[in-house]
Each structure stands twice: as C-alpha cells, then as structure tokens.
Amino acid sequence: MKQHEHSKSNVTEAGTAIDKVKRQNDDSGMSYNEAMEYIARTTGGQDTQFLSNTDVETVRQQIQRSEEH
Template structure:
C-alpha cells in the first residue's frame, strides 16, 4: 500500500494530528528541567539557572561582615 499524501505515515497515522496533540501536551522535558531549576534549586541543573553567583557571594559576604561587626 503506497501513500502519496505526506500527511500520513505508512501505517496511516495522521502526522498533522500528532503534531497538534503534541503542541497541547504541556512542557517538553527540557522546559520541565528548566522550570524545576528555577523554582526548586534542583541539583545538577545549574545550566538552567539564572542566578548571578557573584551577586549571591557578595550578599553572603555582606551578611557575614554585618554579623561579625554586630557581635
């Protein structure tokens, strides 16, 4: 059985329908990993984080300096 219409696979699957359903299925794997990294601080997900590490270090140092001077 030969299919000349590119809308269907050899087994008869409607490619456009699959694409439409995939578009409605929610986040992709990479989107989910990025979301978890940004909302939970997940381990091993630093590449997805938008945290400025140098700024965090400065803030931590400021707090430590303040606590030393207060004591």
Template sequence: MQSEQNQYTVSGTDIEEVKRKNAASGMSYKEVMEYLASTGGKNTKMFSDTNIDEVKKQTQHPH
C-alpha cells in the same frame, strides 16, 4: 472562511494533528529543566540564570 486543509508528511503524518497533540501534551523537556533550575533542581545549572558570584557575596556578607 476557508476550511483548513490538512498537510501531510511524505510518510503520511498529519502535521496539524501532531501540532494539536504537542500543544496539549504539557511542558517540553526544556521547559521542565528551566522550571527545575528556577526551583532548585539538581544538575540544571545550564538552564539557570542565577548569578552564583552574587549569591556567594550575599551569603558571605549578609546586609
């Protein structure tokens, strides 16, 4: 098995180290917004897959 060679940006940043830290840092901004949209967060409509017309129809005419 070959050892992994670290790759660096022009400014000297270790790319693999950044990837490891990002993977361990938790949810991304987009993931947080999608989570909030799915759980009723405010101002998250653009991240929601809820069909507003269907919800209105169901609440106006419950089965």
C-alpha cells in the same frame, strides 16, 4: 517532512497530518528541557546548575555584604 505541493491539505508525503501532530504536541505538556528548567528554578534542582539563571558570584557578594553588617 515534505508536503504534497498539489495538495491543499496539510499532509506530508508519508501521510502524516501536520495540523494533528501540532495539536498533539501542544497538548503534551512540558518538554524535557522545560521541565528541567522549571525544576532548577523552583527547587534549586541538584545537578541542574547549568539550567539556572542565578549568577552565583552575585549571590556570594550579597551574602558576604549581609554577613559584614
């Protein structure tokens, strides 16, 4: 998107009001990736392992230690 260099308003050459679009984006809720990350973190999200921040090996070690005691 190119802005008019001589214009003081925040409008692209195509006439898009940049500030308006930014406000609409802010009000639109979570993005797809944010929603997928939330689902993975809060529900275990089947088939969303790639979004999880869980270290599987650490969990396995913790389970093994707890079973040994």
